[in-house]
Amino acid sequence: MREAIGDQVRIMTDYNQALDPAEAERRARALGAFDLEWIEEPVRFDDYAGCARVRAAAPVPIQIGENCWGVHDMCKALEAGASDLFMPDAGKIGGVTGWLRAAGLAEPRGLRLSSHLYPEISAHLLAATPTRHWLEYVDWAQPVLTHPLPVTDGHVTAPDMPGIGIVWDEAAVARHAA
Numbered sequence: 001m002r003e004a005i006g007d008q009v010r011i012m013t014d015y016n017q018a019l020d021p022a023e024a025e026r027r028a029r030a031l032g033a034f035d036l037e038w039i040e041e042p043v044r045f046d047d048y049a050g051c052a053r054v055r056a057a058a059p060v061p062i063q064i065g066e067n068c069w070g071v072h073d074m075c076k077a078l079e080a081g082a083s084d085l086f087m088p089d090a091g092k093i094g095g096v097t098g099w100l101r102a103a104g105l106a107e108p109r110g111l112r113l114s115s116h117l118y119p120e121i122s123a124h125l126l127a128a129t130p131t132r133h134w135l136e137y138v139d140w141a142q143p144v145l146t147h148p149l150p151v152t153d154g155h156v157t158a159p160d161m162p163g164i165g166i167v168w169d170e171a172a173v174a175r176h177a178a
């Protein structure tokens, strides 16, 4: 893949918790030559000690966070030194309040935060995050929104509307619900 797209495009890998720490270490070392942005969830999401072991051996940053419920889980991961990066899920971390708590933990540590799904909401949350990193983008909600989140040159522009700017296209919702 790196050969095909050249060195100007960032590549992230995501194992979705599929590996044990020993195999994750082996693969992380093998992937070290390909200038990856990160390796995501190499081991079971709550195996923070195992993830720390992979991190220590990996020549690539380790990313976790999407399965942490609230900042209590996030603190366990941070105390274990489980990752170089963190990507809370807007829902699981506790909505706006939980996200802002996570951003407060990340800022003094220089821990870069990316988002997990929900780009329409996460764009606003990242804008309020001093250590913001990447917005994970999916277009799943676009067919039922009156103001979809446009992507231009790799960036989104959140709609300038009250709240988080989500207005359901009721006709589209009814069409999809039928």
Ligand SMILES: [Mg+2]
Residues within 6 Å of the ligand: 014, 016, 040, 041, 066
């Ligand atoms: Mg993931």
